[in-house]
Amino acid sequence: AQKVTQAQTEISVVEKEDVTLDCVYETRDTTYYLFWYKQPPSGELVFLIRRNSFDEQNEISGRYSWNFQKSTSSFNFTITASQVVDSAVYFCALTYNYGQNFVFGPGTRLSVLP
Amino acid sequence: KAGVTQTPRYLIKTRGQQVTLSCSPISGHRSVSWYQQTPGQGLQFLFEYFSETQRNKGNFPGRFSGRQFSNSRSEMNVSTLELGDSALYLCASSSGGPTAGYTFGSGTRLTVV
Numbered sequence: 001a002q003k004v005t006q007a008q009t010e011i012s013v014v015e016k017e018d019v020t021l022d023c024v025y026e027t028r029d030t031t032y033y034l035f036w037y038k039q040p041p042s043g044e045l046v047f048l049i050r051r052n053s054f055d056e057q058n059e060i061s062g063r064y065s066w067n068f069q070k071s072t073s074s075f076n077f078t079i080t081a082s083q084v085v086d087s088a089v090y091f092c093a094l095t096y097n098y099g100q101n102f103v104f105g106p107g108t109r110l111s112v113l114p
Numbered sequence: 115k116a117g118v119t120q121t122p123r124y125l126i127k128t129r130g131q132q133v134t135l136s137c138s139p140i141s142g143h144r145s146v147s148w149y150q151q152t153p154g155q156g157l158q159f160l161f162e163y164f165s166e167t168q169r170n171k172g173n174f175p176g177r178f179s180g181r182q183f184s185n186s187r188s189e190m191n192v193s194t195l196e197l198g199d200s201a202l203y204l205c206a207s208s209s210g211g212p213t214a215g216y217t218f219g220s221g222t223r224l225t226v227v
Contacts, residue, residue: 037218043202045218091157101170102149102216104157 002027004094004105012111013082020078021108023092027073029053032096034068034075039089039107048090051075082112116140118207118219126225132193135222139186139207143217145169146188148180151202151221160203163188164210195226 003026013019025034036048049061051068058067063083067076079086092105119138127133139146147162147170159172163182180190186207192199204221208214 035216042220043204043223044220045204045206047216047218050215093157101147101159101162101172102157103159104149106156 002029002032002094002096002103004092004103006090006092006105006108008108009106010109010111012113014113015084016081018078018080019082019110019112020076021090021092021110023075023077023105025073025075025092025094027094027096029096032094035093035095035102036066036075036077037091037093037104039091041088045091049077079110082110084112084114086110087112118205118217120203120205120219120222122222123220124223124225126227127195129195129197129226131195132191133195133224134189134191135203135205135224137188137190137205137207137219139188139205140217143207143209144186145208145210145214146182146186147206147208148188148190149204149206150174151204152198152200157204160190192224197226200224200226 005024032053034051037045039045063080065078089107089109091107093102095102121136145164148160149157151157161180162170166182177193182188202221202223206216206218208216
């Protein structure tokens with residue numbers, strides 16, 4: 001069975017601090033896809049990043065960076081120099097098939113204080 | 115281009131009634147999936163349609179059903195509503211396949227009283 005764990009329920013930081021959101025996943029599939037989504041108060045899920053199981057290259061995109069490590073089944077997400085607008089619930093998700101069958105983690109609520 | 119549109123945004127229904135929610139995907143997207151979000155269970159997959167065919171289904175009772183039309187618009191129906199069905203129902207559209215991008219709508223918030 002597939003499972004996604006986000007151990008951090010809530011995180012509060014002060015603006016301009018760096019923050020890392022943890023994600024640990026479980027799957028027996030050799031091919032799978034990992035995602036991070038952001039859910040602001042408006043409700044829609046905003047796509048941030050996708051990685052497949054064959055691409056462990058970590059990347060930086062503006063203030064966002066990702067650390068994918070298959071050896072520890074982790075897919076962590078870091079926001080550098082956080083801003084108030086980053087306040088949202090962040091979800092890590094896993095899928096393996098063409099059915100869009102995402103398995104979501106429970107989410108981490110990030111509050112960035114001014 | 116227009117995003118994923120879900121209607122209505124808010125809905126209040128009484129226990130025992132049925133409800134139909136609508137999702138219009140991004141133009142050209144043939145895959146539509148539905149998720150239920152509750153504080154207790156989080157985000158859970160309901161079902162996914164591709165070219166009018168249900169391709170995958172989550173672990174929900176038969177009261178939850180859906181369909182997709184030839185223009186890719188999708189509806190989901192919940193019959194005999196229970197209090198526990200109160201949730202945010204999110205729809206996502208995609209061109210298809212896990213490597214494609216997925217775009218979510220803002221959801222329909224259903225309250226069952």
